[in-house]
Amino acid sequence: MLTETVEKALNEQINKELFSAYLYLSMAADFESKNLSGFARWMRVQSQEELNHAMKLFDYVVERGGRVELMAIDKPQQTWESPLRAFQDAYDHEKFITQSIYGLLEIAQSAKDYGTMEFLQWYVKEQVEEEAQADRIVKKLEMIKDEPAGLFMLDRELGKRE
Numbered sequence: 001m002l003t004e005t006v007e008k009a010l011n012e013q014i015n016k017e018l019f020s021a022y023l024y025l026s027m028a029a030d031f032e033s034k035n036l037s038g039f040a041r042w043m044r045v046q047s048q049e050e051l052n053h054a055m056k057l058f059d060y061v062v063e064r065g066g067r068v069e070l071m072a073i074d075k076p077q078q079t080w081e082s083p084l085r086a087f088q089d090a091y092d093h094e095k096f097i098t099q100s101i102y103g104l105l106e107i108a109q110s111a112k113d114y115g116t117m118e119f120l121q122w123y124v125k126e127q128v129e130e131e132a133q134a135d136r137i138v139k140k141l142e143m144i145k146d147e148p149a150g151l152f153m154l155d156r157e158l159g160k161r162e
């Protein structure tokens, strides 16, 4: 059984994960419009991952006898001035999500909800990876700057993401 506070915080996290999916899909659409199909592919896969993150929380709330409450998803930004800007935003967003997971853990801890604390460990680990992968791409883009050949090569590399 979840406390009301933990249930509310889990539902808010579902909303944030769905927003993440929406944000990355919006980046994919922007990349598609600029013929950067590899960058777009990477963002589409990332968007799917975010849906999985949301559904894992959804299933957990159900498993604990809670009530999933879906809220409105904010409209994401539609365009970015460069791939570097987009990935910097993605990196910042992941740092924000990490803080949100930590906040959720603190709420679960205050409620002595050890089940939820244990469940959230998966997200703690996942966020380490999420931040690292966005940061790696930011660093590559910083090296490439506006050099078309480098951008083309990175586009090819990112397009291989399964």
Ligand code: OFO
Binding pocket: 017, 020, 049, 050, 053, 093, 094, 097, 127, 130
């Ligand atoms: Fe769900 O990890 Fe990114 O946002």
